[in-house]
Amino acid sequence: SQTIHQWPATLVQPVGSPLSLECTVEGTSNPNLYWYRQAAGRGLQLLFYSVGIGQISSEVPQNLSASRPQDRQFILSSKKLLLSDSGFYLCAWERRWGLGSSYNEQFFGPGTRLTVL
């Protein structure tokens, strides 16, 4: 069976500090991977998605970046955190059946709650 891990679960960081959130998936190969954020009082928003190693697409301009160094590893980073980066960060994966197609069902990790002070 497939599982998705995220760490850390909670994080409190000062403004201007760096950030690294990690997400790993087990039990599947070549998944589509996603980073979403839920800011306080707001809905979930797609930040980045990846269809393969080294392939990152961004939905919104922001202070964050993402990388996919391995097939089942997705990392969210920042060089200098802003107050507005606070929120709940969710990683998700989606099974991909073939080139150019997707299965659509997404599976979510447990999330990381980030507070920037």
Add this chain to the structure above:
Amino acid sequence: KNEVEQSPQNLTAQEGEFITINCSYSVGISALHWLQQHPGGGIVSLFMLSSGKKKHGRLIATINIQEKHSSLHITASHPRDSAVYICAVNGGGADGLTFGKGTHLIIQP
């Protein structure tokens, strides 16, 4: 870009009541998801629909593709159903989900 609207934003009901949460979207989709988010933040996928109706226990989800509308129903509601219910749509590519703002449901005993 798809616009996803949910209603109501907040709903408080008594245990045993029949609950309906609505979702509408603006652009054609390949799939619609109903998600449940508990206070700790974790999200569970309840349903993925591309047409018709699905049922799982006391939960029923329907979708009308022509009207771009979906509903989530909870029969015989229970306090443990209290959560935020989120509608999300997928356009068919690999570019992720677009989410509604969620419906905060409280079921009182």
